[in-house]
Amino acid sequence: MIKGLGQLSTLIKIKVNSTASSALLCVACLNNHAPTGLCVPCLSTLPSNTPACRQCALPLAATAVDLQCGECQVDAPDFHRSYAPWRYQFPVNRLISHYKYHQQRAFGRPLISGFIQHLQNQGCFEAHNRPDLIIPSPMHPQKRRKRGFNQAEDMAEQVARHSGIPWSVNLLQRNRMTVSQSGLKRQQRLANLSNLYQVTGTVPARVAIVDDVITTGATARAIASALCAGGAQDVQVWALARTPAAHD
Numbered sequence: 001m002i003k004g005l006g007q008l009s010t011l012i013k014i015k016v017n018s019t020a021s022s023a024l025l026c027v028a029c030l031n032n033h034a035p036t037g038l039c040v041p042c043l044s045t046l047p048s049n050t051p052a053c054r055q056c057a058l059p060l061a062a063t064a065v066d067l068q069c070g071e072c073q074v075d076a077p078d079f080h081r082s083y084a085p086w087r088y089q090f091p092v093n094r095l096i097s098h099y100k101y102h103q104q105r106a107f108g109r110p111l112i113s114g115f116i117q118h119l120q121n122q123g124c125f126e127a128h129n130r131p132d133l134i135i136p137s138p139m140h141p142q143k144r145r146k147r148g149f150n151q152a153e154d155m156a157e158q159v160a161r162h163s164g165i166p167w168s169v170n171l172l173q174r175n176r177m178t179v180s181q182s183g184l185k186r187q188q189r190l191a192n193l194s195n196l197y198q199v200t201g202t203v204p205a206r207v208a209i210v211d212d213v214i215t216t217g218a219t220a221r222a223i224a225s226a227l228c229a230g231g232a233q234d235v236q237v238w239a240l241a242r243t244p245a246a247h248d
Contacts, residue, residue: 027106028091037110046114047087049242056217057082057242077217078224079209079235084242085118088213092241096212100151111240112155116162119238124208125163131236132204134160134167135227137211137219138197140174156210159238171201172226197223199230206234214242
């Protein structure tokens with residue numbers, strides 16, 4: 001079972017990322033029966049994002065009847081549906097952090113595997129719901145060089161390979177560097193992202209945006225707005241996890 005990922009991080013980075021036998025190791029507890037990267041007991045601890053707003057995937061109360069949050073009812077975003085299988089809570093947040101900030105792909109592997117299965121179960125690859133193009137959330141080239149890795153691109157490539165849906169890193173670009181979104185409140189995030197994204201080509205009618213986490217939805221809103229202005233008619237958001245609403 002998952003108790004803490006920090007102490008295991010160094011050991012896992014050495015053992016899981018570098019040995020042939022690591023393909024069967026659980027990245028959380030090092031159990032040797034984990035073909036997807038997480039053993040069954042550890043998989044059972046991942047916080048499922050149900051019920052959730054059908055439009056922005058915000059976690060809702062267990063008693064929710066109308067699966068649309070108040071924010072989307074009052075100020076609907078340009079994207080029409082979001083899919084995020086988990087809530088951004090322990091241990092998902094720690095797994096994503098190791099994957100995203102430390103390029104420890106072994107931590108991302110089980111999440112991406114479950115993510116793809118979730119999309120398939122939700123019919124995202126079926127003709128009636130299938131996008132024409134997958135677009136990873138863009139990262140400014142300067143930031144990408146500094147980090148050396150864009151997790152959204154890695155995710156998009158794996159989803160595209162599984163589903164056969166084409167993907168592009170060139171159709172949408174970031175115009176400028178911004179301050180980190182981490183720690184900003186929703187309105188600050190929206191202001192930080194204003195006029196940030198630029199479409200560089202022809203946008204197909206149906207598009208899926210891929211990112212690791214939907215935090216406040218500000219990034220997804222900004223990207224969807226740019227894509228719809230460029231001609232998209234149906235925009236979905238696909239993410240590993242959704243952050244629950246903050247309660248002051």
